[in-house]
């Protein structure tokens with residue numbers, strides 16, 4: 119069944135209050151739910167109360183204290199006929215958390231109980247109008263065995279607790295802030311906390327706890343520091359203050375996504391909480407900081423103002439991603455953060471926009487909402503709000519967000535409400551801009567620059583490609599930051615913001631005796647793809663001179679993209695190949711040696727465009743040819759720049775471990791240099807990698823060394839992998855790395871290795887982190903996934919079919935990689951399609967996988 123945005127109706131009944139009573143058990147938890155229901159004056163007046171359910175049965179139903187039997191089931195939903203305007207409805211249910219392998223609703227993880235309710239998990243616990251526009255005040259009571267569940271947590275504040283004579287104990291929790299059911303949470307188990315406090319700007323003292331399994335507490339300080347920094351930052355940057363006396367974060371090892379912003383009780387995947395230098399890379403530390411910030415920021419953008427319906431998901435997710443991006447930029451390097459964000463957008467979102475699953479940031483329909491927690495809704499959603507900020511300027515934008523928070527506090531709002539508030543508060547006209555919410559597809563902007571007399575004329579043309587269900591598109595407003603460089607001085611006369619809001623437009627710039635060099639879409643001011651056929655010489659110029667760090671990175675990327683795309687299409691003679699490589703080598707050498715660059719930025723500039731991104735640049739891609747050409751260029755750079763690379767590696771190796779920017783930069787270039795050294799000379803690379811591994815006193819160095827060794831067919835590989843495994847035996851997050859380093863490698867036997875790893879005693883299909891560590895690494899590894907035999911496609915197809923009955927949400931996340939078949943050369947495309955058909959032929963597919971597969975087949 120297809121759910122449509124245009125069919126939205128307000129609920130007939132509201133639930134201003136709910137009291138939940140849990141009798142906890144790992145295999146049987148009893149739930150008594152008491153709803154105060156009230157007729158919605160804005161509803162349709164229906165007498166039927168619809169309570170959603172999913173794999174639960176009503177064991178007893180009472181209305182106003184009396185047992186009733188005239189309820190009925192409609193599919194999984196419970197329907198009760200009510201007259202009058204207000205009642206108390208009680209329903210009893212029982213669930214088996216240990217058998218809940220979907221990890222939605224109430225489930226057991228590592229001996230503890232926890233919940234995940236977004237989007238529609240609450241209905242797996244009890245019957246309820248499980249939609250985000252029904253806001254209730256929650257009181258929760260839970261009783262459980264004292265030794266199995268010493269810690270009992272729910273949303274809000276603990277109001278009472280006590281012990282029973284039978285060895286059980288109980289706790290009562292009350293959350294004063296009305297919330298939708300998807301923000302409900304309960305956690306019970308043996309947990310220890312890292313405790314701290316934070317005093318808010320108005321003087322409220324808040325208790326903070328990071329709860330983990332005993333033994334993990336030494337790895338929680340970074341999460342705590344990040345939480346405190348988030349709370350402070352949101353006060354300073356958005357004027358948002360925390361609103362309870364308690365803020366709990368719990369780490370669980372079985373979790374479908376990254377984390378969840380439940381009111382006052384965030385539940386996290388352990389990988390976004392636990393970090394110390396010995397077991398977490400610099401990237402892992404950043405991810406913890408980013409996700410801790412993200413979930414905390416949801417307290418305002420998500421919880422205080424929630425979504426009216428799930429089509430509005432980007433209202434909270436797009437905005438909160440923007441907020442976490444700005445936070446991380448302020449905590450570290452703004453330039454590097456921007457480049458990383460764009461890299462993620464291009465790797466994950468551009469393929470969505472150009473494939474069969476394309477959808478606007480505010481979708482018009484869905485079958486399974488879990489399939490819409492996408493890079494489009496999250497990351498493109500953030501880019502769309504960032505464009506408003508760019509057009510308004512940060513100060514005016516803040517007036518817009520102030521108005522939004524003020525106007526809609528306590529409501530379930532829409533994306534339209536947000537845009538209107540920014541329009542009114544920031545003083546922008548966003549009439550045409552709203553198209554960014556309704557039109558899918560990455561706009562393509564064609565650029566040309568002509569020069570006559572002293573005037574440069576910039577001509578821009580936009581095209582928004584057709585996407586499924588949207589054949590014709592309107593032109594969108596595209597804000598582009600531009601600068602024109604004088605070739606001789608290497609300077610420009612100031613950056614301008616041009617907004618292309620027509621199919622085509624021209625902009626003139628005066629005062630150029632010679633044709634200037636154009637820097638466009640600086641800072642990636644618009645999430646578009648720029649088509650500008652230009653001389654390699656201009657790109658080398660920008661790679662060396664552009665004062666916008668993103669544009670500098672982009673010039674380097676474009677230089678490589680232009681070269682590799684031509685090479686893959688067979689368009690390079692020996693001579694033009696040599697000339698292309700020479701230009702890249704020149705720019706690369708400048709990056710390796712420029713004393714003015716900080717190492718974090720240098721490391722960023724050294725990264726070659728990903729194979730997936732290169733494939734995106736072609737109408738039909740040959741992944742085999744892309745891999746070969748890209749690897750050949752890497753090896754050439756490794757040989758050509760061998761001296762600079764080894765000098766860089768030696769310099770970085772000498773820097774002692776610390777978490778400051780300089781030392782982190784040293785680790786980044788160390789690992790980048792190692793990649794190129796090994797590509798140019800496997801012996802030298804293996805030797806240096808093993809030395810680096812043996813000398814390592816931190817995970818960044820260790821993982822960087824194993825990353826390089828895992829792709830090499832050398833004896834050092836086995837030593838490092840075996841040591842890595844035994845050294846971290848029992849540390850699930852690091853064993854995940856051990857799996858993904860191998861599955862993500864370019865080793866000649868990578869596919870056979872993955873098949874073997876799937877049989878390894880440490881592998882399990884019931885833990886999403888482990889499944890992703892092995893199989894997502896394989897699915898995004900072009901060498902494994904696109905192996906000419908088709909075995910990579912079969913690997914992922916088999917996985918989807920085996921995982922779907924266990925965990926449909928996670929299984930569905932693997933479908934889009936096969937869904938790319940239309941953009942892949944015909945022999946592979948046929949095999950990818952065949953795999954999708956094999957999945958489609960399964961008799962009882964989940965709604966999650968069914969939707970993705972049928973859309974992918976088209």
Ligand code: ARG
Nearest residue numbers: 236237375377378379488491
């Ligand atoms: N709201 C969470 C976050 O982005 C994500 C939860 C998604 N869960 C799901 N089952 N789809 O912070």
Ligand code: ZN
Nearest residue numbers: 412416435438
């Ligand atoms: Zn979120």
